[in-house]
Amino acid sequence: MMQGGSQLQGSPHCSHTSWASHGGTQWGSQRLLAPHHPRIHIWSQGSGTERGRNGISYSGGAAKAEDSSGIPWSAINSPGFSFRKLWAFTGPGFLMSIAYLDPGNVESDLQGGALAGFKLLWVLLWATVLGLLCQRLAIRLGVVTGKDLGEICYLYYPKVPRVLLWLMIEIAIIGSDMQEVIGTAIAFSLLSAGRIPLWGGVLITIVDTFFFLFLDKYGLRKLEAFFGLLITIMALTFGYEYVVVRPRQVEVLKGIFLPSCPGCGRKELLQAMGIVGAIIMPHNIFLHSSLVKTRMIDRSKKEAVQEANMYFLIESCLALFVSFLINLFVMTVFGEAFYHQRNEDVVSVTCVNSSISHYASIFPTNNETVSVDIYQGGVILGCYFGAVALYIWGIGILAAGQSSTMTGTYAGQFVMEGFLQLRWSRFTRVLFTRSFAILPTVFVAAFKDVTHLTGMNDLLNVLQSILLPFAVLPVLTFTSLHPLMQDFSNSLPGKVLMILITGLVCAINIYFVVDFLPTLHGLEYHIPLGLLLAAYVAFVAYLVGLAPRDRGGTVSLVGAHQPVLFAPADLDMQHRAWSPVPGPGPPQPVQFWSRPRPNRHMVTDPIPAYYPHVPVQRGLLTPDTDLLPLRVRECFSQRCTADLPPRS
Known part of the structure; x- marks a missing residue:
């Protein structure tokens, strides 16, 4: 001894x-x-504090006088619920919720409203609830173990599946970053009345990212406050559109709480899948499990871990409720004003006689139903409700794109450090992600029109849904292991529920791939897609059953x-x-x-x-x-x- x-x-x-x-x-x-x-x-x-990556202090005990929120620990370390404690834990949930408000979500919302009216509002609600369940698992994993999901994947999986899993999440991050670039470029074009071309707006996004890197030097709480300001801007701008359009409240409530879709077909089903993919971002689960480590938690005490889980969950509920309201504003506005609208009505009756008549040329003069995106959606709002509505819409889209930029950077850095144990500076990480996102986007913006650019958003939303199991399955696996989580492991009903939901998402993905194959003419397309589908199913099956049993x-x-x-x-x-x-x-x-x-x-x-x-x-x-x-x-x-x- x-x-x-x-x-x-x-x-x-x-x-x-x-x-x-x-x-x-x-x-x-x-x-x-x-x-x-x-x-x-x-x-x-x-005990003690480890000076973690990005200058954030991570601690496993109450050895410091203050936590990372700047509130003295002695002032909040008291029994019972306290709003002061809640404020100390507030921040990670709202940063996480920004991924629920990116331009891809806005695009999915307005298309869902224009295509199905209020019929898919219940899909939006339950997709948000499903997102909350996933974020709850991420919270528990980070709080209980003191490690984020990427780090535990690094320790848990063998090298080959670990690298494949990392590639899947990196693809999701780059896809999300492309949506942010597209949304920001379109916002600049709308706010400048077309003076800034789309490719110019794409290039501007390189500069604005470094502004956030500069802002990050002033501390985590100030960065959280700035993103809170951007969320407030989105709530005010999209809320303004909601007040102006004045949708029928009874129909809105029916759409939210009655899960039905009479008269819906393949397009509506594909749109519902896009809503799920837009709401639940795979990389966001990795991000949240890391963000909760920025608060001091005395992990030697079970009560302290329970309390941290509770406050983080309350904050996440509040943050996702706000994000649901903002998404609801967008979907109901377009469901009320533009459901079953025809192109000729928009052009001849509305836009030609408005103050922004020069935008009328972007709509074809035919009798087909209006197909809207975040660019045309802003123009239609301006045609119906004046130029003010157009510019307010542009400000909201700009806030959505900018707020998502930095959270994507955080997620990319955490994922790379966790999976590969690479310690890149945030500057290098931004260049890495943004380069992959900008190159295809600026090419489409320069040589195609805005329709092709916004069409990329739809494909990227479906891509997020396809990649979703590669984030849900690991976090479900780890939070279900009692040796890892002890008293905080998932209950049997929770395991069954998450497995059923994940299986449903995988089944929908496989259905649409199989349904998509007949539209391709030629064996040279069928063989590669068939091989990709087989590899997808095999990898998902491996994550479900093989990896936990033998590694x-x-x-x-x-x-x-x-x-x-x-x-x-x-x-x-x-x-x-x-x-x-x-x-x-x-x-x-x-x-x-x-x-x-x-x-x-x-x-x-x-x-x-x-x-x-x-x-x-x-x-x-x-x-x-x-x-x-x-x-x-x-x-x-x-x-x-x-x-x-x-x-x-």
Whole structure:
């Protein structure tokens, strides 16, 4: 027994380390490192603060006087519900909700209203509820484990599926960024009365991104306040359009609460799928699981974790309620004013006699139903309700595009750091994402018209829906593992509900791919799409069943209280322990050396570690091991049970 700590031995390959520190208060914090194997790298947060990426302080205990919200911890660390506490936790949810208000959502809303009137309002409502369920899982994962979804994917999945998963999420991020570029370019064109060409607006988006990077230097709370201002602008501008149009309130309520769509066909079904894809963004789940780490949480106390989950969930409910109202404003405005409108009515009756008659040429003079997008939608509003409505619409679209820009940058950086362990500066990350987004967008803007540019939004919304399972399945998997989440794991009804919803989304995606194949003439199109569909189904099936049952190794955090490290099967672990230093701050780390095993089929023993300030489990063999990978379960049952001494 050494001062301030103890060294205990389990099985021949298992080691156990625990310590207590100063002042009669027991805190535990250790660094587990494998220098030659980057997958074995975890920070178990018991106390102290780690200066995390982007300059944000992440903490696992109440060792600081203030949290990252700037409110003294002693002032908010009191029992019971408190609005002061809620304010301290406010921020991540509203940043997350911006993805529910990007130009892709606005495009989907107005097209849903113009195509189906109020018939798809219930789809908007339940898509938002589904989004809230996904965000709740992301909150729990980040709060309980202290790691975001990308980091846990890095530790959980083998290399090949992990890289494939990263590519899927990167495609979703780039697709979302393209929508933001398109929306901003169209807003500049509307506000300048066409003086700024679309390709010029696309290029301007390169400059405005760096403005947000500059703003980020002033602190997280100021950045959150600025995005709150942009959300307020969207609420006021789109709310103004709602007041001007004055939709029928009874019909609006029926559309929201009566899930039916009489007379709907394939177009309406495709639009409903687009609404789901626009509302629930795959990268947003990764973003939210990381944003919740910006608040101090004493993870050594179950009550503190429960309280953090509660306040983050309340804030997310409020934020998504605001986003639902804004989306509702847009869909009902176009459902009331432009449902079943014909092109000739818009041109001859309305636009020609308005103050913006020069825009009338963008509509064909035929008897077909008006097909609107975020550009034509603003023009039609101006034709019916005056130029003021056009410019207010443009301001709202500009706010939507700009607010989504920085959250996409955050998500991209968190995903890259989590999956690949790459530490890029935000400047480099912006250039990476925005380059992929701008090149195809500026090409379409320069050589095609606005119809082709806005048509990209529709395809990108469907793309988000197709990629959605690659975010939902991992977060559902991790939050369902009791060894990882302990008392905060998903309940059985919650698991069943999320599995059914994910299965429904996958089934809809497969249906539309199969339905799309006959429209392509030629075997050269059918074969590649068929192969892509088969690969999609196989990868989803792998994430559902194969990966959790058999993989090389993982790091499993049993809550934040008893982390257990499982090394990959091809490593043998040797270690040397540095003596913990009494006094403030975390003890010195335990460093593990690794070398390849001669027999790669042998199972590496887990290395358990526990903190003395929480109850000790006397054995590692528990029913929870049924949820762990097969080879890890074998390790549990055959070789690695440690008889831990009672706490002194």
